[in-house]
Amino acid sequence: MAGASKLQILKKLPIGAFVAVSISALLGGCGGGAVDVADSIKELKNYYLKSPPNTGWEIMTISAENEQKLIVDMRVISESDLNKIASVSRMQQFAIAKLGCPITSDDLRSKIGKDTEVWVRLNSSTEVLTFSICPH
Numbered sequence: 001m002a003g004a005s006k007l008q009i010l011k012k013l014p015i016g017a018f019v020a021v022s023i024s025a026l027l028g029g030c031g032g033g034a035v036d037v038a039d040s041i042k043e044l045k046n047y048y049l050k051s052p053p054n055t056g057w058e059i060m061t062i063s064a065e066n067e068q069k070l071i072v073d074m075r076v077i078s079e080s081d082l083n084k085i086a087s088v089s090r091m092q093q094f095a096i097a098k099l100g101c102p103i104t105s106d107d108l109r110s111k112i113g114k115d116t117e118v119w120v121r122l123n124s125s126t127e128v129l130t131f132s133i134c135p136h
Contacts, residue, residue: 035113037064043111044070044102044118053100056081060123069117074100076122076129085122085129093130097122101134109136 041062048059056078063071076082085093100120102108112118118134 035111035116037067040064040070040112040116043108044072047102047108048072051102054078054081057100057122065119068113068115069119070112071119071121072100073121073123076124082124082129090130093122094132097130097132098134104134104136 041064044062045059048062053059053074057074057076060073060075061071062073065071076085085096088096097120100122102118104118117136119131120134121131122129
């Protein structure tokens with residue numbers, strides 16, 4: 001019965017909607033050129049191996065919150081950087097977090113996915129200090 005109801009719904013769709021749904025289903029089934037999340041994380045790790053962050057910061061983990069949002073957790077180990085972050089406004093903290101963002105070249109963007117957001121979360125040894133999205 002469920003198959004019959006789906007068919008009835010499809011018959012009621014305008015032809016343009018039916019074509020759009022069919023094409024997106026076809027592309028989704030074929031992969032459509034989407035980047036795998038594990039591959040995106042690997043490419044971002046490779047980027048940071050070649051271009052490490054600030055010398056007073058270290059990469060803790062790179063993870064995916066979902067298919068289009070990667071989180072780079074960094075630990076701030078420099079005492080002076082920790083003091084600076086603690087002494088400035090929230091907006092300035094966001095700007096400081098952006099210093100940990102990758103410089104997104106066309107090559108990196110194609111490897112991690114053109115619509116993938118990269119976020120940097122700065123941490124002390126005991127807490128999250130700030131969290132900011134990186135520019136595309």
